[in-house]
Amino acid sequence: MTPTYYLLLSALLFTIGAVGVLVRRNAIVVFMCVELMLNAVNLSLVTFARINGSLSGQVMAFFVMVVAAAEVVVGLAIIMSIFRTRRTASVDDSNLLKY
C-alpha cells in the first residue's frame, strides 16, 4: 500500500474538477466540480497525515468538510435565486458585472 497511488488519484480528481470548473457552463455542475477539487485536496491531506503519522492532516480534512458544507448552503442558495430571476443556471449568462 504505497501512498503514491492515493496522491495520483488525488491529483487526477483535482484535475478533473479544475477542468470541469473551466469547461462546464451549468452552475450546478461547476459547483460539483468545485466539491470534487475540495475532496481531492482532502484525500491528499489524509494521505500525507498517514505518511507522516500525524493527526493534524486528518483534522484539517474535517475542517475542509465543514467549510465545504457551509459553502454548499450559501452557493446553492445563490444559484437558486439566480435561476429564479433569469430562468437559467448557465454561468456564462450571468455576465452583467463587467466593464
Next chain:
Amino acid sequence: MTGTMNLAAEVQQASGVASMAWLLLVLPAFGAAVLLIGGKRTDKWGHLLGSATVIAAFVYGVVLFLDTKSLGAEDRLRDVHLFDWIPVNALDVEFGLRVDPLSLTFVLLITGVGSLIHIYSIGYMSDDRNRRRFFAYLNLFVAAMLLLVLGNGFVTLYFGWEGVGLASYLLIGWYQDKDFAATAAKKAFLMNRVGDVGLALAIFIMFKTMGSTQYDVVFAQIGNQSTATVVSIGILLLLGACGKSGQFPLQAWLPDAMAGPTPVSALIHAATMVTAGVYLIARSSPLYSLPQAEDARLVVMIVGAVTLLIGCVIGCAYDDFKKVLAYSTVSQIGYMILAVGLGPAGYAFGILHLLTHGFFKAGLFLGAGSVMHGMNDEGNIRRLGGLARKMPITFVTWTLGYLALIGFPFLSGYFSKDAIIAAAFSEGGGRGWVFGGIALLGAGLTAFYMTRLLILVFLGKPRWENLKSEDGRAYHPHESGWTMTLPMIVLAVGSVGAGAILSGILPEWLTPSIGELVEEHGPLSHTLIAVLTVAISAIGAATAFVVFGRREQPVTRPARVSFPVRAARADLYGNHLNEALFARPGVWLTRFLVFVDNRGVDGLVNGIAAGLGGSSGRLRRLQTGFVRSYALSMLGGSILVIAALLMVRFA
C-alpha cells in the same frame, strides 16, 4: 581726484529748522491726498489748495536754505532720521532725509518752478473739467520728486524715483481718451522701467558688497571695493539715469511724453523729473570720482555726448512746437550728463546748467503752452507764424528764454553751457577734443533749431489767417491771462539773471555735497572757448535766418527732402532701432513661449492624461463578466505562484 575729499564734511544730525524737513514731503502729499480723497467736493478750491501746498513748501525751502547758509561749510551736511523703514536682519533701511547743499538746490528748483507752474496751470487748465485731479497729480509729483532728492539712501531715492514715474505716467496720459496720449504714457512707463531695473540692480550690488544702501555708508566704503564692482554700479546707475532722463539709448519716450498738458511738459519733462538722472550721478559723485570708476565715467560722457547730438539733429527737423522743445531738452540733459561725466571738473557745471535750464526751458514750454492756448491747441509750427504782435508778453518772455538757451552772452545759458564746453575741452588729449568738439557743434545746432522755432512761430507772415483748426474753428490768437503770464515773466527774469548769479556762488555752495570744483585748463583758453561758442551759435542762428527767414514757409511740411532730414524726422531711427532690437524679438519670444506652452507644456499634461485614459479603457476590457475566464486566470495565477515557490525551493 579722490573720493575722500567729499567726506571731509561729516554728516550731522539735523536740529532746529532742518529737523522739520519732513514738512517738505508732507505738504504736497497732503494736498494730493485731500484732492484725491475729497473728490468732487474739492473741485471749487482744489487748484488753490494744490498751489498753496507747493508755495508753502517753497517758503519752507527758502527758510531751510537760509538756515543752512548761515552754518559753516563743514556743518552743512545734515541728516534727519524719521523712522526705521525696513529693519530686517542685515538689511536695515532707514527712512531719513539728507539736507545738504545739493538736495536744497533741488528743493528750491522743484518747489520754486513747481509753484510757478501750479499758478500757470490754474489758467491753462481752467477749461478742463478734471482740473482738481490734475492738481492732485501735480502735488503727488512734487512730493515724490522731493522724496527723490531728499532721501538719505538709495532706497528712499528709489521710492521717490518710482513715485515720479507714476506721476509722470498719470500726467502724460492725462488726455486718456486720445489714443496717442495713452500710448505715450505706456511707452514712457515701460522705457523708464528698463532704466529702473538698472538702478535696482545697482542697489542690490551695493547691499551685497557693502551691506547697506545709505549714502554715508556706501560712499564711505565704495573706495575699498574692486574695480569691477565700482564700474558695474556706475554703469547700472547710469542706465537708471538714462531711463529717467531720456538719454541714449532710452531717449525715445521723452518727445512722445509731450502728449501731456503743457504745464506737465514744463515741470516734469523739462525742468525737474528728467533731470533726476543728473542728480543721481552728481549725488553718486564719491563713486564716479574714484580712479577705479574711470571707465564708468567715460561711458557717462559718451552717453551724454551722443544724446546731445541726437537731440540737436532731430530737433532741427520736427514741426511740432513741443516736440522740438522736448528734443532740445534731451540734448540739454545730454550736456548735463556729459558735464557730470567729467568728474570733479564738471559736477558743479552740470548742476548749474540743470538750474539755468530749469528756468529757461520751463519758460520756453510755458510760452509754447501760452501760444497753443491762444491758438486752439495748434502745435504745428508751420501753421503758426507772426504771433509776436498778437502775444507780446509771450513773445518777449519766450525770446528771453530762447536767447538764454542758445547761450547769448551774459544770459543764463552762456554761463552754464560755455562752462560745460570749456570743461569738456579741458579733459585733455583726444578725449577733450572729441567731447569738446561735439559740445561745440551741439551749441551751433541748438542755435539753428531754436532760431527756426522763433522764426516759424513768432516772426514772418501769419500763415494761420486762412486756416482753420482741426475742429473747424478759425484762429483768434490772444494773450493769455495773468496767471499764465506771471510765471512766464518770473521764469524769463530767471533765464536772464540766474546764470550770472549762480555761476559765481554755486560751485562753492555745492562743495560739501559733491566736492570741490577742480579747474583744469585745456589746450584752449576759456575766453577763446567762450568766443568760439558764441561765434558758432551766431552762425547757427544766422543760417536759420537765411534758410527760414527770407522765404515764405509752406503750411504743410515738404515731402521731398534730403536723407538727413528724413532720418531726423524719423527720430534718427531710434524707434525703429528699439522696434527691431527689442520689440520685434520680444514679440517673437512671446509667440514662441505661447507655442511652447500650448503645444509643449499643455501637450505633455494632456498627453499623459489621454494616455492613461486610453490605456485604462483598454485594460477595462479584461473584465469580461465571464466567471469561467476569471477562474482560468486564477488557475493560471496559482500555477505561476506554485511554480515560483518550487523554483525557489529547488533552485
